[in-house]
Amino acid sequence: MxxxxxxxxxxxxxxxxxxxxxxxxxxxxxxxxxxxxxxxxxxxxxxxxxxxxxxxxxxKPEDIAEAFSGRKLKKYKQIEIEEVDVPGTEKYYSIIIPRGYNGRKKFPMVVCLHGGGSTSGKGYEGWWWVHGQLQDYLVMAPTVGQSHWWKPQEKKILLREIRHALLNFAVDPDRVCRGGFPTGGAGTGAIGRRHPHHCAALGPAAGAPRGETGADMDTRLFENLTNTYMLIQHGSKDNPEVSRLAEHRLKKIPGMKDRFKYIEYEGVGHEHPMGKKIEYKSIMDGKRKSLTQAQDAADFAKFIKKKKRTPLPKEVIFITKGPNDLESYWFDVEAATYVARVEARAEGNEIRLTTKNIAAITVYLHPKLVDMGKQVKIIIDKKEVFRGIPQKSIETALETLKRDCDASRVFLWKKRFDLTSGGEKEKPDGEKKNSG
Structure with missing residues (x-):
């Protein structure tokens, strides 16, 4: 037996x-x-x-994100610096592969935006990496030609390069952080305010916050950062007035108190503040070396440790200016005028959106945002526009994965609402009718 x-x-x-x-x-x-x-x-x-x-x-629609997360990636036996060409552009980025990278374990990633005097694709030089910081991170240094990161075309190239890195390396999409010095710092803030859903934390250094056309900071856009961590660093002799204004504005935004920090380095001009002399083991040749540490690098590394993005926050404020920045965490907008605003909240299986100057809005659903097996109600500007059980769509899963290569934000349903005529302009992916 x-x-x-x-x-x-x-x-x-x-x-x-x-x-x-x-x-x-x-x-x-x-x-x-x-x-x-x-x-x-x-x-x-x-x-x-x-x-x-x-x-x-x-x-099944749910299989798309799971299969993508388990895809086979190149292994590295040692620390390397790769220069990666980006298809469809004439640009490239450099990426430092950390010790222990095997293509399976997901690593956090820092995106370093170089300044006007740095070499394109070499934004890691002289700051985090060579100063012994963040050696357990993938460190990506993109290039857009000039360092005007906040301009629409340069921003488009940067986001495409980041998408390429997310596709080809084992990156934890919820632990992607971005920083830069000094125009790289300005770009970090400008892009972060317009696309906060891509990053866990931002670290602009010596870069006054800028708009798309220069130093015309619109403080209204800081409300977009309510689900993002941010560290602003500036020297007291480097015209810090705009950064101080940013600090003042951010402190007034509900929920930002525990997410934001401002450091002003006394007596420091347009340069890295030097800290203590340290000894460290070189990541490239394994030899012991010593140098005077860049204090802003040390402070940034300390700030972003263990910071994680909330990929699908239940409450979102999104303000956009112009035709180029129309995506937020789980909705896209078509702006009717230059400055448009959305306040969105998901509570249980009810989604409420309040809009201003919006022509149309597309809402995306994910199982971590609502229970997609039950009835969902969507209310826009106090009007119920949808009630039903959303039918999961593999087409939407593929579309949203291709857009960002972000496994945490592969949506399974979408629906567009026309807010100008009061009616739905396009059919949704489909839903199961529910009369209850």
Whole structure:
């Protein structure tokens, strides 16, 4: 009897092992197809073919993010600096691979925006990395040609480079931080205020907050940072008035008290404040070295440690200026006028949005935002515009993954609402009717 039970147990284990191996193989194949789809041009015949190949595999919408997260990535046996060309552009970025990177474990990433006097793609030099900071991070140094990061075209290139890094390296998307010095600092703040959903923390140093056309800071945009951590650093002899104004404005925003910090270095001009002399082990040759540490680098490294993004916050404030910045955490807008505003709240399975100067809004749903197996109610400007059980869509999952390569924000349903005519302009992905 015991022998029969033992044999049955062995057979059961073999079946489970075979089933698990088959499942892993299917997931790996799906991941390869997803990567092929992401690497096609939007609207091309190749994209349609790649998408159909995925649909033919009949995955569930939830499988898309899971397969992408488990995709096979290149392994590195030692610390390296890679220079990566970005398809579709003439630009590249450098990325430092930390010790212990194996392509499976997800690492946090710091994006370093270089200043006007630095070499493109070498924003890590002279600040965090060579000063012995953040050696357990992927460190990415993008290039956009000039260092006018806040301008629309440069910003578009930067976001494309970050997307490429998220696709090709084992990055924890909820632990991506961005910093820079000095025009790199200005760009860090400008892009962060307009696209806060991409970062856990921002660290502009010696860079007065700027708008898209220069130093015309619009303090209203700081409200977009209510779910983001931010450290502003400036020297007292480096015209810090604009940074002080930013500090004053940020402190007044509800919820920012524990997320924001301002450091002003006494007697420091347009330069790195020097701290104590330290000894450290070089990441490149393993030799012991000594240097005078950049204090802003040390303060930034300390600030961002263990900071994590909330990818799907229940409360969002989003203000946008112009036609280029229209995406927030779980909705997109079409602005009717130059300055538009949305206040959004998800409570239980009810979503409420209050808008100003918005022509249309697209709401995206995710299982961590609402219970998608139950009725969802959406109210815009005190008017109920949707009630029903949302039907999960693989098309939306693929579309949102391709847009950002962000596994934490792969949405399973979307619906666009026209706010100018009072009616729905496009059909949603679909929903199950619920008369209750």
């Amino acid at each position: 015991r022998r029969r039970i033992f044999v049955l147990a062995i057979l059961g284990a073999a079946v489970l092992l075979a089933f698990g191996s088959s499942g892993r193989a299917a997931s790996a194949k799906l991941a390869r197809k997803i990567i092929e789809y992401i690497n096609t041009d939007a609207g091309s015949d190749r994209e349609a073919v790649a998408k159909q190949a995925i649909l033919d595999m009949k995955p």
